[in-house]
Amino acid sequence: MQGSTKALMDPLSTRYLPLAQARLRDAADPLFSYRSEFFIPHHAGEDCVYLTGNSLGLQPKAASAAVQAELDDWQRLGVEGHFAAKNPWMPYHERMTSSLARLTGARPSEVVAMGSLTANLHFLMASFYRPTASRYKILTEAKAFPSDRYALASQLRWHGFNPDTDLLEIAPNGPGGTHLPEDFEAALDKHGSEIALMLVGGVNYFTGQVFPIERLTSYAQERGVLVGWDLAHAAGNVPLELHAWKVDFAAWCSYKYLNSSPGGVAGLFVHERHHGAETLRLAGWWGQDKSRRFLMEPDFHPIPSAESWQLSNAPVLSMAVHRAALDLFDRADAEHPGARRVKSLALSAALMGLLDRTAQTTGAALEVFTPRADHERGSQVSVRFPGRGKSFFDALTERGVVADWREPDCIRMAPVPLYNSFEDLSRLESILLELLTP
Numbered sequence: 056m057q058g059s060t061k062a063l064m065d066p067l068s069t070r071y072l073p074l075a076q077a078r079l080r081d082a083a084d085p086l087f088s089y090r091s092e093f094f095i096p097h098h099a100g101e102d103c104v105y106l107t108g109n110s111l112g113l114q115p116k117a118a119s120a121a122v123q124a125e126l127d128d129w130q131r132l133g134v135e136g137h138f139a140a141k142n143p144w145m146p147y148h149e150r151m152t153s154s155l156a157r158l159t160g161a162r163p164s165e166v167v168a169m170g171s172l173t174a175n176l177h178f179l180m181a182s183f184y185r186p187t188a189s190r191y192k193i194l195t196e197a198k199a200f201p202s203d204r205y206a207l208a209s210q211l212r213w214h215g216f217n218p219d220t221d222l223l224e225i226a227p228n229g230p231g232g233t234h235l236p237e238d239f240e241a242a243l244d245k246h247g248s249e250i251a252l253m254l255v256g257g258v259n260y261f262t263g264q265v266f267p268i269e270r271l272t273s274y275a276q277e278r279g280v281l282v283g284w285d286l287a288h289a290a291g292n293v294p295l296e297l298h299a300w301k302v303d304f305a306a307w308c309s310y311k312y313l314n315s316s317p318g319g320v321a322g323l324f325v326h327e328r329h330h331g332a333e334t335l336r337l338a339g340w341w342g343q344d345k346s347r348r349f350l351m352e353p354d355f356h357p358i359p360s361a362e363s364w365q366l367s368n369a370p371v372l373s374m375a376v377h378r379a380a381l382d383l384f385d386r387a388d389a390e391h392p393g394a395r396r397v398k399s400l401a402l403s404a405a406l407m408g409l410l411d412r413t414a415q416t417t418g419a420a421l422e423v424f425t426p427r428a429d430h431e432r433g434s435q436v437s438v439r440f441p442g443r444g445k446s447f448f449d450a451l452t453e454r455g456v457v458a459d460w461r462e463p464d465c466i467r468m469a470p471v472p473l474y475n476s477f478e479d480l481s482r483l484e485s486i487l488l489e490l491l492t493p
Protein backbone atom coordinates (compact mmCIF):
# COMPACT_ATOMS: atom_id res chain seq x y z
CA MET A 56 0.00 0.00 0.00
CA GLN A 57 2.90 2.32 0.67
CA GLY A 58 3.82 1.96 -3.01
CA SER A 59 0.40 2.97 -4.26
CA THR A 60 0.34 5.89 -1.84
CA LYS A 61 3.61 7.11 -3.35
CA ALA A 62 2.25 6.75 -6.86
CA LEU A 63 -0.50 9.22 -6.01
CA MET A 64 1.93 11.81 -4.74
CA ASP A 65 1.90 14.86 -6.96
CA PRO A 66 5.52 15.98 -7.50
CA LEU A 67 4.40 19.50 -8.45
CA SER A 68 2.42 19.96 -5.27
CA THR A 69 3.78 20.75 -1.84
CA ARG A 70 1.01 18.43 -0.69
CA TYR A 71 1.30 14.74 -0.15
CA LEU A 72 -2.41 14.09 -0.47
CA PRO A 73 -4.19 16.80 -2.49
CA LEU A 74 -7.96 16.77 -2.05
CA ALA A 75 -8.73 15.54 -5.57
CA GLN A 76 -6.41 12.58 -5.14
CA ALA A 77 -7.81 11.81 -1.72
CA ARG A 78 -11.30 11.73 -3.20
CA LEU A 79 -10.15 9.36 -5.93
CA ARG A 80 -8.81 7.03 -3.30
CA ASP A 81 -12.08 7.23 -1.37
CA ALA A 82 -14.03 6.48 -4.54
CA ALA A 83 -11.94 3.32 -5.02
CA ASP A 84 -12.29 2.25 -1.37
CA PRO A 85 -14.61 -0.75 -0.97
CA LEU A 86 -15.30 0.27 2.66
CA PHE A 87 -16.11 3.90 1.94
CA SER A 88 -19.88 3.40 2.27
CA TYR A 89 -19.43 2.28 5.90
CA ARG A 90 -18.64 5.86 6.87
CA SER A 91 -22.33 6.68 6.46
CA GLU A 92 -23.19 3.98 9.03
CA PHE A 93 -21.68 6.18 11.77
CA PHE A 94 -22.46 9.58 13.24
CA ILE A 95 -19.47 11.82 12.53
CA PRO A 96 -19.30 14.72 15.04
CA HIS A 97 -19.49 18.18 13.51
CA HIS A 98 -17.33 21.24 13.96
CA ALA A 99 -18.43 24.59 12.51
CA GLY A 100 -21.02 22.88 10.34
CA GLU A 101 -18.61 20.35 8.82
CA ASP A 102 -17.58 16.80 9.67
CA CYS A 103 -14.73 16.77 12.17
CA VAL A 104 -11.51 15.11 11.18
CA TYR A 105 -12.09 12.45 13.83
CA LEU A 106 -8.85 10.62 14.63
CA THR A 107 -9.61 9.24 18.08
CA GLY A 108 -11.21 5.91 17.26
CA ASN A 109 -8.44 4.47 19.45
CA SER A 110 -9.93 6.25 22.45
CA LEU A 111 -13.67 6.31 21.78
CA GLY A 112 -15.05 4.84 18.59
CA LEU A 113 -17.92 6.68 16.91
CA GLN A 114 -21.56 5.79 17.32
CA PRO A 115 -23.09 3.40 14.80
CA LYS A 116 -26.35 4.89 13.52
CA ALA A 117 -28.02 1.55 14.23
CA ALA A 118 -27.23 1.82 17.96
CA SER A 119 -30.22 3.82 19.09
CA ALA A 120 -32.79 1.55 17.39
CA ALA A 121 -31.05 -1.46 18.93
CA VAL A 122 -31.28 0.04 22.42
CA GLN A 123 -34.84 1.22 21.81
CA ALA A 124 -35.88 -2.31 20.83
CA GLU A 125 -34.75 -3.61 24.23
CA LEU A 126 -36.41 -0.71 26.05
CA ASP A 127 -39.61 -1.47 24.14
CA ASP A 128 -39.47 -5.15 25.08
CA TRP A 129 -38.85 -4.25 28.71
CA GLN A 130 -41.77 -1.81 28.59
CA ARG A 131 -44.03 -4.42 26.96
CA LEU A 132 -42.92 -7.57 28.72
CA GLY A 133 -41.30 -6.73 32.04
CA VAL A 134 -39.57 -9.77 33.46
CA GLU A 135 -40.96 -11.99 30.69
CA GLY A 136 -38.43 -10.36 28.40
CA HIS A 137 -35.77 -12.70 29.76
CA PHE A 138 -37.39 -15.37 27.60
CA ALA A 139 -39.97 -13.61 25.43
CA ALA A 140 -38.07 -10.57 24.16
CA LYS A 141 -37.27 -10.60 20.47
CA ASN A 142 -33.70 -11.23 21.55
CA PRO A 143 -34.24 -12.99 24.89
CA TRP A 144 -32.14 -11.41 27.64
CA MET A 145 -31.24 -14.64 29.39
CA PRO A 146 -28.77 -15.76 26.73
CA TYR A 147 -28.21 -12.19 25.44
CA HIS A 148 -24.41 -12.28 25.73
CA GLU A 149 -24.36 -15.24 23.33
CA ARG A 150 -25.32 -12.83 20.54
CA MET A 151 -21.77 -11.42 20.68
CA THR A 152 -19.91 -14.71 20.79
CA SER A 153 -19.38 -15.63 17.15
CA SER A 154 -18.34 -12.09 16.18
CA LEU A 155 -15.90 -11.79 19.08
CA ALA A 156 -14.47 -15.22 18.29
CA ARG A 157 -13.94 -14.19 14.69
CA LEU A 158 -12.34 -10.85 15.59
CA THR A 159 -9.93 -12.39 18.10
CA GLY A 160 -9.17 -15.67 16.32
CA ALA A 161 -10.74 -17.72 19.08
CA ARG A 162 -13.09 -20.68 19.30
CA PRO A 163 -16.59 -19.57 20.29
CA SER A 164 -16.22 -21.35 23.64
CA GLU A 165 -13.14 -19.23 24.41
CA VAL A 166 -14.72 -15.74 24.42
CA VAL A 167 -17.45 -13.95 26.27
CA ALA A 168 -18.78 -10.38 26.31
CA MET A 169 -18.86 -9.31 29.93
CA GLY A 170 -17.85 -6.78 32.51
CA SER A 171 -15.31 -4.04 32.04
CA LEU A 172 -11.67 -4.28 31.06
CA THR A 173 -9.82 -3.59 34.30
CA ALA A 174 -12.31 -5.61 36.36
CA ASN A 175 -11.98 -8.49 33.90
CA LEU A 176 -8.18 -8.36 34.20
CA HIS A 177 -8.59 -8.81 37.95
CA PHE A 178 -11.02 -11.72 37.50
CA LEU A 179 -8.61 -13.35 35.08
CA MET A 180 -5.67 -12.82 37.41
CA ALA A 181 -7.68 -14.42 40.19
CA SER A 182 -7.48 -17.54 38.02
CA PHE A 183 -4.12 -17.11 36.32
CA TYR A 184 -1.91 -15.26 38.78
CA ARG A 185 -1.39 -18.03 41.30
CA PRO A 186 1.94 -17.15 42.90
CA THR A 187 4.01 -19.62 44.90
CA ALA A 188 6.93 -18.94 47.26
CA SER A 189 9.41 -19.38 44.42
CA ARG A 190 7.41 -18.24 41.37
CA TYR A 191 5.54 -15.03 42.06
CA LYS A 192 6.83 -12.16 39.90
CA ILE A 193 4.86 -10.45 37.15
CA LEU A 194 6.49 -9.34 33.90
CA THR A 195 5.03 -6.38 32.02
CA GLU A 196 6.04 -3.43 29.87
CA ALA A 197 7.21 -0.20 31.47
CA LYS A 198 4.88 2.70 30.69
CA ALA A 199 1.91 0.36 30.46
CA PHE A 200 -1.51 1.98 30.55
CA PRO A 201 -1.80 3.22 34.15
CA SER A 202 -4.89 1.13 34.95
CA ASP A 203 -3.00 -2.03 34.01
CA ARG A 204 -0.08 -1.08 36.22
CA TYR A 205 -2.39 -0.33 39.14
CA ALA A 206 -4.09 -3.69 38.61
CA LEU A 207 -0.78 -5.57 38.49
CA ALA A 208 0.73 -3.79 41.50
CA SER A 209 -2.42 -4.33 43.54
CA GLN A 210 -2.49 -8.04 42.64
CA LEU A 211 1.08 -8.36 43.90
CA ARG A 212 0.18 -6.58 47.14
CA TRP A 213 -3.01 -8.59 47.47
CA HIS A 214 -0.87 -11.73 47.54
CA GLY A 215 1.69 -10.24 49.96
CA PHE A 216 4.36 -9.31 47.41
CA ASN A 217 6.08 -6.02 46.72
CA PRO A 218 5.59 -4.25 43.38
CA ASP A 219 8.93 -2.42 43.80
CA THR A 220 10.81 -5.68 43.51
CA ASP A 221 8.30 -8.14 42.09
CA LEU A 222 6.85 -6.23 39.16
CA LEU A 223 9.40 -6.56 36.36
CA GLU A 224 8.86 -3.75 33.87
CA ILE A 225 10.66 -3.91 30.54
CA ALA A 226 11.98 -0.47 29.63
CA PRO A 227 11.23 0.90 26.16
CA ASN A 228 14.73 0.69 24.70
CA GLY A 229 13.68 0.57 21.06
CA PRO A 230 13.65 3.46 18.58
CA GLY A 231 11.36 6.33 19.59
CA GLY A 232 10.48 4.77 22.94
CA THR A 233 9.17 1.50 21.55
CA HIS A 234 9.85 -1.88 23.15
CA LEU A 235 12.25 -4.52 21.89
CA PRO A 236 10.84 -8.07 22.00
CA GLU A 237 14.39 -9.27 22.74
CA ASP A 238 14.28 -7.40 26.03
CA PHE A 239 11.25 -9.44 27.15
CA GLU A 240 13.05 -12.60 26.09
CA ALA A 241 16.20 -11.63 27.99
CA ALA A 242 14.15 -10.99 31.14
CA LEU A 243 12.41 -14.35 30.69
CA ASP A 244 15.81 -16.04 30.31
CA LYS A 245 17.14 -14.34 33.41
CA HIS A 246 14.13 -14.46 35.75
CA GLY A 247 11.87 -17.05 34.10
CA SER A 248 11.80 -19.41 37.07
CA GLU A 249 10.57 -16.61 39.38
CA ILE A 250 7.92 -15.25 37.01
CA ALA A 251 4.36 -16.45 37.49
CA LEU A 252 2.65 -14.23 34.93
CA MET A 253 3.46 -12.09 31.91
CA LEU A 254 0.77 -9.52 31.10
CA VAL A 255 1.43 -7.00 28.33
CA GLY A 256 -0.62 -4.71 26.08
CA GLY A 257 -0.90 -6.33 22.64
CA VAL A 258 -0.77 -2.88 21.04
CA ASN A 259 0.90 -0.22 23.16
CA TYR A 260 -1.60 2.55 23.82
CA PHE A 261 1.04 5.28 23.58
CA THR A 262 3.38 4.30 20.76
CA GLY A 263 0.89 2.24 18.75
CA GLN A 264 3.47 -0.56 18.58
CA VAL A 265 2.01 -4.02 17.87
CA PHE A 266 3.80 -6.68 19.93
CA PRO A 267 4.70 -10.09 18.48
CA ILE A 268 2.07 -11.84 20.58
CA GLU A 269 2.68 -15.37 19.34
CA ARG A 270 6.47 -15.15 19.70
CA LEU A 271 6.44 -13.73 23.24
CA THR A 272 3.63 -16.03 24.35
CA SER A 273 5.49 -19.18 23.41
CA TYR A 274 8.81 -17.85 24.73
CA ALA A 275 7.26 -17.19 28.14
CA GLN A 276 5.24 -20.40 28.24
CA GLU A 277 8.36 -22.45 27.48
CA ARG A 278 9.73 -21.04 30.74
CA GLY A 279 6.65 -22.00 32.73
CA VAL A 280 5.06 -18.54 32.70
CA LEU A 281 1.33 -18.00 32.15
CA VAL A 282 0.60 -15.33 29.56
CA GLY A 283 -2.19 -12.77 29.31
CA TRP A 284 -2.62 -9.89 26.88
CA ASP A 285 -4.50 -6.64 27.29
CA LEU A 286 -6.05 -6.13 23.86
CA ALA A 287 -7.69 -2.75 24.52
CA HIS A 288 -5.87 -1.26 21.52
CA ALA A 289 -5.79 -4.46 19.49
CA ALA A 290 -9.40 -5.70 19.35
CA GLY A 291 -11.01 -4.45 16.16
CA ASN A 292 -7.68 -2.95 15.09
CA VAL A 293 -5.19 -5.67 14.18
CA PRO A 294 -5.52 -9.34 13.17
CA LEU A 295 -5.53 -11.71 16.15
CA GLU A 296 -5.25 -15.50 16.38
CA LEU A 297 -5.51 -16.04 20.11
CA HIS A 298 -6.39 -19.73 19.92
CA ALA A 299 -3.64 -20.67 17.50
CA TRP A 300 -1.14 -18.53 19.39
CA LYS A 301 -2.04 -20.50 22.55
CA VAL A 302 -2.49 -17.34 24.60
CA ASP A 303 -3.64 -18.29 28.12
CA PHE A 304 -6.03 -15.38 28.53
CA ALA A 305 -6.81 -11.92 27.21
CA ALA A 306 -9.19 -9.04 27.82
CA TRP A 307 -10.28 -5.97 25.89
CA CYS A 308 -12.74 -3.11 26.00
CA SER A 309 -15.34 -2.45 23.31
CA TYR A 310 -15.50 1.34 23.26
CA LYS A 311 -12.25 2.02 21.38
CA TYR A 312 -11.87 0.36 17.97
CA LEU A 313 -15.09 -1.62 18.48
CA ASN A 314 -17.37 1.46 18.65
CA SER A 315 -19.64 0.00 21.31
CA SER A 316 -20.31 3.05 23.52
CA PRO A 317 -18.47 4.78 26.37
CA GLY A 318 -17.80 2.26 29.13
CA GLY A 319 -19.66 -0.35 27.05
CA VAL A 320 -19.49 -4.03 27.92
CA ALA A 321 -16.00 -5.51 27.54
CA GLY A 322 -14.86 -9.01 26.59
CA LEU A 323 -12.41 -11.70 27.52
CA PHE A 324 -10.71 -14.81 26.16
CA VAL A 325 -9.67 -17.92 28.06
CA HIS A 326 -7.94 -20.66 26.10
CA GLU A 327 -9.97 -23.86 26.05
CA ARG A 328 -7.25 -25.81 27.87
CA HIS A 329 -8.19 -23.85 31.01
CA HIS A 330 -11.93 -24.48 30.87
CA GLY A 331 -11.98 -27.42 33.25
CA ALA A 332 -13.50 -27.21 36.73
CA GLU A 333 -10.00 -27.45 38.25
CA THR A 334 -9.23 -23.87 37.16
CA LEU A 335 -10.16 -21.63 40.09
CA ARG A 336 -12.56 -18.84 39.23
CA LEU A 337 -14.16 -16.09 41.23
CA ALA A 338 -17.66 -17.38 40.73
CA GLY A 339 -21.09 -15.88 40.22
CA TRP A 340 -24.41 -17.33 39.14
CA TRP A 341 -23.98 -16.42 35.47
CA GLY A 342 -20.98 -18.73 35.31
CA GLN A 343 -23.05 -21.62 36.62
CA ASP A 344 -23.88 -24.56 34.36
CA LYS A 345 -26.85 -23.26 32.35
CA SER A 346 -29.00 -26.33 32.93
CA ARG A 347 -28.69 -25.85 36.69
CA ARG A 348 -28.55 -22.06 37.07
CA PHE A 349 -32.18 -21.73 38.06
CA LEU A 350 -32.18 -24.75 40.33
CA MET A 351 -30.68 -22.29 42.83
CA GLU A 352 -28.38 -24.96 44.23
CA PRO A 353 -25.60 -24.05 46.64
CA ASP A 354 -22.74 -25.61 44.65
CA PHE A 355 -21.02 -23.99 41.67
CA HIS A 356 -20.59 -26.06 38.52
CA PRO A 357 -18.76 -23.85 36.02
CA ILE A 358 -19.90 -23.81 32.40
CA PRO A 359 -16.99 -25.49 30.58
CA SER A 360 -16.25 -22.35 28.55
CA ALA A 361 -15.11 -18.75 28.96
CA GLU A 362 -18.71 -17.99 29.97
CA SER A 363 -17.94 -19.43 33.38
CA TRP A 364 -15.95 -16.27 34.17
CA GLN A 365 -19.21 -14.32 34.05
CA LEU A 366 -20.48 -13.28 37.44
CA SER A 367 -23.63 -11.38 36.64
CA ASN A 368 -26.44 -11.34 34.15
CA ALA A 369 -25.81 -9.38 30.97
CA PRO A 370 -26.08 -5.57 30.74
CA VAL A 371 -28.55 -5.78 27.87
CA LEU A 372 -28.66 -2.10 26.84
CA SER A 373 -24.90 -1.91 26.55
CA MET A 374 -24.81 -5.21 24.70
CA ALA A 375 -27.46 -3.99 22.26
CA VAL A 376 -25.05 -1.29 21.13
CA HIS A 377 -22.19 -3.77 21.02
CA ARG A 378 -24.24 -6.03 18.75
CA ALA A 379 -25.10 -3.14 16.42
CA ALA A 380 -21.41 -2.23 16.14
CA LEU A 381 -20.27 -5.83 15.66
CA ASP A 382 -22.81 -6.17 12.83
CA LEU A 383 -20.83 -3.57 10.89
CA PHE A 384 -17.58 -5.49 11.39
CA ASP A 385 -19.24 -8.75 10.39
CA ARG A 386 -20.78 -7.24 7.31
CA ALA A 387 -17.64 -5.40 6.19
CA ASP A 388 -15.47 -8.47 6.71
CA ALA A 389 -17.90 -10.76 4.89
CA GLU A 390 -18.31 -8.42 1.94
CA HIS A 391 -14.65 -7.46 1.68
CA PRO A 392 -12.44 -9.99 3.45
CA GLY A 393 -9.16 -8.47 4.60
CA ALA A 394 -10.10 -4.96 3.46
CA ARG A 395 -10.21 -3.42 6.96
CA ARG A 396 -6.59 -4.26 7.62
CA VAL A 397 -5.47 -3.23 4.14
CA LYS A 398 -7.25 0.11 4.46
CA SER A 399 -6.02 0.63 8.01
CA LEU A 400 -2.42 0.22 6.84
CA ALA A 401 -3.05 2.43 3.81
CA LEU A 402 -4.56 5.22 5.91
CA SER A 403 -1.82 5.11 8.52
CA ALA A 404 0.87 4.96 5.81
CA ALA A 405 -0.73 8.00 4.17
CA LEU A 406 -0.82 9.76 7.53
CA MET A 407 2.87 9.07 8.13
CA GLY A 408 3.62 10.13 4.57
CA LEU A 409 1.85 13.46 4.94
CA LEU A 410 3.56 14.09 8.27
CA ASP A 411 6.98 13.42 6.73
CA ARG A 412 6.18 15.66 3.77
CA THR A 413 4.87 18.41 6.04
CA ALA A 414 8.14 18.31 8.01
CA GLN A 415 10.11 18.58 4.77
CA THR A 416 8.14 21.42 3.25
CA THR A 417 7.70 23.52 6.40
CA GLY A 418 10.95 22.69 8.19
CA ALA A 419 8.92 21.88 11.29
CA ALA A 420 10.52 19.41 13.68
CA LEU A 421 8.20 16.47 14.09
CA GLU A 422 8.89 12.83 14.75
CA VAL A 423 6.65 9.84 14.09
CA PHE A 424 7.53 7.29 16.77
CA THR A 425 5.08 4.53 15.88
CA PRO A 426 7.05 1.75 14.18
CA ARG A 427 6.86 2.01 10.39
CA ALA A 428 6.79 -1.70 9.53
CA ASP A 429 3.30 -2.96 8.73
CA HIS A 430 3.48 -5.88 11.16
CA GLU A 431 4.40 -3.55 14.02
CA ARG A 432 1.52 -1.12 13.74
CA GLY A 433 -2.24 -0.83 13.45
CA SER A 434 -4.31 2.28 12.86
CA GLN A 435 -2.55 4.53 15.34
CA VAL A 436 0.22 6.96 14.45
CA SER A 437 1.92 8.68 17.38
CA VAL A 438 3.94 11.79 16.67
CA ARG A 439 6.04 14.23 18.68
CA PHE A 440 6.06 17.92 17.91
CA PRO A 441 9.15 18.98 19.87
CA GLY A 442 9.00 22.55 21.13
CA ARG A 443 5.31 22.95 20.36
CA GLY A 444 3.13 22.81 23.42
CA LYS A 445 -0.51 22.26 24.03
CA SER A 446 -1.36 25.48 22.16
CA PHE A 447 -0.44 23.74 18.89
CA PHE A 448 -2.79 20.89 19.72
CA ASP A 449 -5.51 23.38 20.70
CA ALA A 450 -5.11 25.08 17.32
CA LEU A 451 -5.75 21.72 15.62
CA THR A 452 -8.84 21.23 17.77
CA GLU A 453 -10.12 24.69 16.84
CA ARG A 454 -9.93 23.69 13.20
CA GLY A 455 -12.01 20.56 13.73
CA VAL A 456 -9.28 17.95 14.15
CA VAL A 457 -10.12 15.56 16.99
CA ALA A 458 -6.88 13.93 18.12
CA ASP A 459 -5.37 12.98 21.44
CA TRP A 460 -2.78 15.02 23.33
CA ARG A 461 -0.19 13.57 25.73
CA GLU A 462 2.20 15.82 27.63
CA PRO A 463 4.69 17.16 26.85
CA ASP A 464 4.52 17.15 23.02
CA CYS A 465 2.83 14.00 21.73
CA ILE A 466 -0.24 13.64 19.58
CA ARG A 467 -1.87 10.30 18.85
CA MET A 468 -4.00 9.96 15.73
CA ALA A 469 -5.80 6.84 14.58
CA PRO A 470 -7.55 6.91 11.21
CA VAL A 471 -9.78 3.83 11.32
CA PRO A 472 -10.95 1.90 8.28
CA LEU A 473 -14.71 1.80 8.87
CA TYR A 474 -15.30 5.55 9.02
CA ASN A 475 -12.18 7.55 8.25
CA SER A 476 -11.43 8.61 4.71
CA PHE A 477 -8.47 9.79 2.70
CA GLU A 478 -10.31 13.10 2.49
CA ASP A 479 -10.01 13.35 6.29
CA LEU A 480 -6.25 13.04 5.92
CA SER A 481 -6.11 15.56 3.10
CA ARG A 482 -7.96 18.05 5.28
CA LEU A 483 -5.60 17.32 8.15
CA GLU A 484 -2.66 18.00 5.84
CA SER A 485 -4.04 21.42 4.84
CA ILE A 486 -4.48 22.34 8.48
CA LEU A 487 -0.97 21.18 9.41
CA LEU A 488 0.50 23.18 6.54
CA GLU A 489 -1.45 26.23 7.62
CA LEU A 490 -0.25 25.92 11.22
CA LEU A 491 3.35 24.89 10.59
CA THR A 492 4.37 26.95 7.56
CA PRO A 493 6.67 29.60 9.01
Ligand SMILES: *Cc1c(COP(=O)(O)O)cnc(C)c1O
Nearest residue numbers: 171172173200202260285287308
Ligand atom coordinates in the same frame (compact mmCIF):
# COMPACT_ATOMS: atom_id res chain seq x y z
C1 LIG B 1 -8.37 1.95 27.52
C2 LIG B 1 -7.54 1.05 28.35
C3 LIG B 1 -7.94 0.66 29.63
C4 LIG B 1 -9.20 1.20 30.23
O1 LIG B 1 -9.72 0.36 31.20
P1 LIG B 1 -11.28 0.35 31.56
O2 LIG B 1 -11.33 -0.66 32.62
O3 LIG B 1 -12.03 0.03 30.33
O4 LIG B 1 -11.64 1.73 32.04
C5 LIG B 1 -7.14 -0.22 30.31
N1 LIG B 1 -5.99 -0.69 29.79
C6 LIG B 1 -5.57 -0.32 28.56
C7 LIG B 1 -4.29 -0.86 27.99
C8 LIG B 1 -6.32 0.57 27.81
O5 LIG B 1 -5.90 0.95 26.61
